[in-house]
Amino acid sequence: MKHLIIDSCKFALFLLCLFASPLSRAQETIVSYVTKNGGRTAYKDSAEYTSILRIKPNEQGLYELNDYYQNGNLKRHGWVKAPDPMRLRLEGLVETYYDSGSLETATYYTDNKRIDTAHRYYENGVLKEVKVYLKPKEGQERPAWDGTNKRLLYYADSTGTMQVQHGNGEIVLRHDNGVDFEQGLYKEGLREGRWEGSFRKGKYRFEEWYEEGTVTGGVSTDSVGATLPYKERDVHPEYPGxxxxxxxxxxxxxxxxxxxxxxxxxxxxxxxxxxxxxxxxxxxxxxxxxxxxxxxxxxxxxxxxxxxxxxxxxxxxxxxxxxxxxxxxxxxxxxxxxx
Known part of the structure; x- marks a missing residue:
C-alpha cells in the first residue's frame, strides 16, 4: 500500500539549502538556480526558481534576498543575517507571493524562527488568517511540535466570511486536495474540545480531543470500519538512540x-x-x-x-x-x- 509522504522539515537535522552559482552583477549578488528538492542546477530552465542574494548589507547589517518564479514574478522577498546562500538565516519581514504576483504571506523572523504576527492571504487578495508566534519557553530551543507556540487570532474563507475572530470561533479547514478537512472549536487562539475530519484523500476519518491546543487522544477509522486509537497526532520517525x-x-x-x-x-x-x-x-x-x-x-x-x-x-x-x-x-x- 502506498502511503503519504510527510515532509519532516520540523526535524532537527532538516536543512533547506539554496546553492550559489558564481558571483555576477559585478560582485553585487549571488545568483542560484534552485531545484525542487532545494539543490542547485547550472541551468535556469531546469530550476524551480531563481534566488538572488545581495552581498552588500543594509543599515541594519542584513542582506536582501529575492526569489523569482520561472515566469519572472517575485516568489519571496526578505532579509538574511549573512551573505551565505547555503545557510539562509531569515531576519525581519519576509513576504511570499503566488506565481500570479499576489501576496501570499507576510511573516516576521528572528534568527530563522517565526515571531510576532503573521498574515496569510488567498490568491484573490482576501485575508485568510492571522497568527501570533510566541517565544519558545525557557530551555526550549525550537518551537513546540504540537503548535502550542502559536495562536490563531483570525480566520476567514475565500469570500471573507469570518470563522475565527479574536481567537475564538468554529472553523472548517479545507485541505489543498479539495477532499480532506478539519473542523472544530478555537478558544483563545488554541484548539479546544472535539475535532473531526478526514485525511489521506478521504481514506480515513478521525475524531480527536484537545485541551488548550494539545491533543489528549483520538481515533482514526478506515474505509472498512477498523479503528486506530492514538495519543499524539503526528509521530516523527526516530533513529535508534x-x-x-x-x-x-x-x-x-x-x-x-x-x-x-x-x-x-x-x-x-x-x-x-x-x-x-x-x-x-x-x-x-x-x-x-x-x-x-x-x-x-x-x-x-x-x-x-x-x-x-x-x-x-x-x-x-x-x-x-x-x-x-x-x-x-x-x-x-x-x-x-x-x-
Missing amino acids: GVQNLRRFVAQHYRYPKEAARAGVKGQVILRFVVDTAGNPTDFEIVNDLGYGTAAAGIEMLKKSAKWAPGYQRGVPVRVAYTLPISLNIADPRQSGNN
Missing part, C-alpha cells in the same frame, strides 16, 4: 572516497531519503554532491544504518521524507580513510 546517535553513526561510518581524499574535497553533502512505514531508509536522492563519489558514499553509509522507528499520522503509519546534511573535512581523521 535519537539524533545524537545518528550523528555519531555518520561520523564513524562515512568514509571519503579515495579520489575525494586525494583532491582534498571538503564541504557539505546533502541527501534526501524516505523512512518507510517499516522504518527502512529508502528512495535516496542527492540534493548536493561535492563530486568524486562523495554523495554515493553517503548513500551507501545510510543503507547500512539501523532501522528507524517509523512515523505515524493520527495512528496511521506513513512514509516520511528526511533531509540529512553531512559536513566533510578531510582533516577529520575519522573520515580520512576507507578502513
